Amino acid sequence: MSTSQVQHHPVDGFTIIPVLKAFLPRTLPLLRRAQFPHRSPSFYITATFSPGTAVESLPQCFAVCILDRSRRPETEGWLFSSGEIEGRCPELKNNTENSSGSGSTPQQCPDCTRAILSLAKHIPSLPLPDSVHGEDNITKLLTQSRSDQPSPGQTSAKQVSTLDYSRHITNPNVMVVGTIAQFPAEILNSQGLIRTDLPGMDIPYQKFIFRTSDLRHVDTTLPDGLRWGQVRPQDFELVRSRTAIPRKDKTLALLPSVAIFREENSGGDSPVAWGFLGPDGSLASLHVEPNYRGRGLAKKVTTKILNEQLKVFDEEEGKSEQGWICNSDVALDNLESTGVARSLGGRPGWVVYWVRVNLEKAKALP
Structure with a gap:
């Protein structure tokens, strides 16, 4: 041919x-x-x-x-x-x-x-x-x-x-x-x-x-004792240890991220939840530590990063009535992440x- x-x-x-x-x-x-x-x-x-x-x-x-x-x-x-x-x-x-x-x-x-x-x-x-x-x-x-x-x-x-x-x-x-x-x-x-x-x-x-317009109603207020931040270089080892997918430090340093920390952190403690946007704009490495699950943190992390960090790709798009169009790839056997995606109005594509x-x-x- x-x-x-x-x-x-x-x-x-x-x-x-x-x-x-x-x-x-x-x-x-x-x-x-x-x-x-x-x-x-x-x-x-x-x-x-x-x-x-x-x-x-x-x-x-x-x-x-x-x-x-x-x-x-x-x-x-x-x-x-x-x-x-x-x-x-x-x-x-x-x-x-x-x-x-x-x-x-x-x-x-x-x-x-x-x-x-x-x-x-x-x-x-x-x-x-x-x-x-x-x-x-x-x-x-x-x-x-x-x-x-x-x-x-x-x-x-x-x-x-x-x-x-x-x-x-x-x-x-x-x-x-x-x-x-x-x-x-x-x-x-x-x-x-x-x-x-x-x-x-x-x-x-x-x-x-997803459309970020569908996420505007989601409350990203954190429970008492927690605060927002970003994933820092000293957190990369922890992030990599929580996934089999080969995430490298030089790439993680380039990617938009959000993280949740305990309020009493002095700056050296580890995050309890985090998420990144991959270079193709997809939600990547979403994770909540076991002791902090069941509190809606994955949903809050997803909402915050999609609403605030997609401007890296196209700032003007986010000003439209529908906001940004965004995506997440979830393994078919990952029921937890599937539930988070559906709860945020994510529509199965292909x-x-x-x-x-x-x-x-x-x-x-x-």
Whole structure:
């Protein structure tokens, strides 16, 4: 199958943002990543249409990929295909993804497939940067106890270890593509481009969509004895210890955050609850310490960070009547976070995955 021509767009997002806005909410992760102000020299915006193409002049089938491989083993790429939009592609009349993740495999369109595979084939041709997290982090990951690794066949996000999420880090031919929808993921998988021996298609996440206008009624007043703050560098070790997802200090330092502390803190004590916004604007690392659960703190943290911190991505958007559009990815087996999302008016959107793409195979595509 021949490939489509891949075009590079300006890294400030000037030419791609109007396109991404036209296809909201499906393009929301890419839109926020394009708006996020921190861009490394290895940041790329690629698409299968030329910069400056008006929305009404776009090809029927196209794809967009945003890349920053300098942050591995964290998410390195975000991919959107026009085939995700119901009714967009005449070849996909019955392409209705089931929001529970249990629907039938989506149909494939030759033009959509060509666009997605063109971007996949192009990625290995780009310079591979060193990871900003340094060799010391790689050494730490590789020397962790083997007992930290999950057993084969585990399909729960809660069962996968930090080591398993990160053990591809020394292989430059593996790249993490995050919050990818079922349609493009199935196309990559059908070509053998997704590493099935690493976490990926076996761990689905539910995408929840919010509007901050729906959150304005939520009371963020804290119970007596607690106060608001932000996550500090000295708190990063605690944050990382509460999740298997490989969060690195250099990335956490860039991300907007809120935290809850005990009022008597002298500045050196640890937070009791926290949350971040990821570089794609999603709610990330939401956590409440066990002794402080059942008091509505997760709901308050979510409300406060979405209402106050999304201005980093687009300040003007928040001034509209509906406020910001925002999103959260919740593992299907995470009932607690699912409950928080629903209680705040989060609407289930579609199922997404974090997949490890085999770039060696992508480079060999015809």
